[in-house]
Amino acid sequence: MSRNYPVPAGFLERETEVKKSRFIARVAPVSSRDEVKARLEQAHKDHPDARHICWAYQIGRPGAAAEAGMNDDGEPSGTAGKPILSVIQHKDMGDVLVLVIRYFGGIKLGAGGLVRAYAGATEAVLSAVERVIQPPTSRVTITMTFADEQPLRHWCEQNEAQLDQVDYGSRVVAGIAVPVDRLNGLSEFCDARGIGYSLEN
Template sequence: MTYHTPSIPCQAVYEIKKSQFLAFAYPIDSKDQVMFHVEQLKSAYPDARHHCTAYIIGDPNNTTSAGFDDDGEPNGTAGRPILNVLQHKSIGNVLVVVVRYFGGIKLGAGGLTRAYATATQMVVDNMVLMPFIAKSKVKVVTDFAHEAQIRYLVGQVAGKIIGVDYGQAVIISVQMESEQLADFKMSLGVYGEVVDG
């Protein structure tokens, strides 16, 4: 499961025959984020004719969590070309929205398809991509005497402590690369126990 994901939002502009295609790309990991960004752009560009989208959540080679919307453009001329570029470039956890301002000259179905693909390629060229690394979150139960040891072991696997709950026992919430999880569990020994994850 090797693919890249954008690290920060970016944008690009493509103009053809007086039509403007404003392409926006966002790193995402849920459909809620897709809806949020689309609504934000509809608010920011309310006078645009179309807000066409494509997204991939997770692995671009396994598109069970992918989708697109032509937003009133002829079927298959907007969302699908955007999605095709993202899949071809193996980019996951990404949303691209292309906002179109119509310039008065019809582009035809082939012209629209090329324009949306070109705008998407331009925004992809502007992306700061990073390799996707699967992360796991776990909870470790320990006692006060062993908390420092658990913190040390988390550091050994380049993990990150995202929360600590002090009650009858110490419950430490940890995030780390998924491939480190087995080694981390083995290293705990008598110091603690993974209870969630």
């Protein structure tokens, strides 16, 4: 079960400029690597001419993230992804992705300048974004038929539950993060359809 912790309230973008290089920082709430990948693909579509699109994310409770990642995207090692992640960690925020899109302005910034620029861009967007508290959730494993998958997805959308892992075999096995106060509703839904479910510790 997760603790209450702040997450970004939604998508936000802020732009900074350092020695004619443009740094466009985007923040978004994420709860899986698939969401990180989708946000990254969207950034590449939106900014096909950008020199670099660097990023970092952490999923889970601040200070004890279940998963984190970063990427320098061609910038010198440790000058982009690491400072982005460092600012995220200092902001005490979970389930967060920051992408920083750089348009090179013709003046090299040096390693120290890059670290300051990427950290500054991250700071600007994270200071501006609103926060919401993530309600406590429980992990539930669902075993169902293919016909049950769409109704379950609909239930999750209606009840702020996150379906984040689906394996297809002879039956469909799905992992869901369910707000604790919606567990009774999920068990009623499953019982009504004859769906198997188990609560993870």
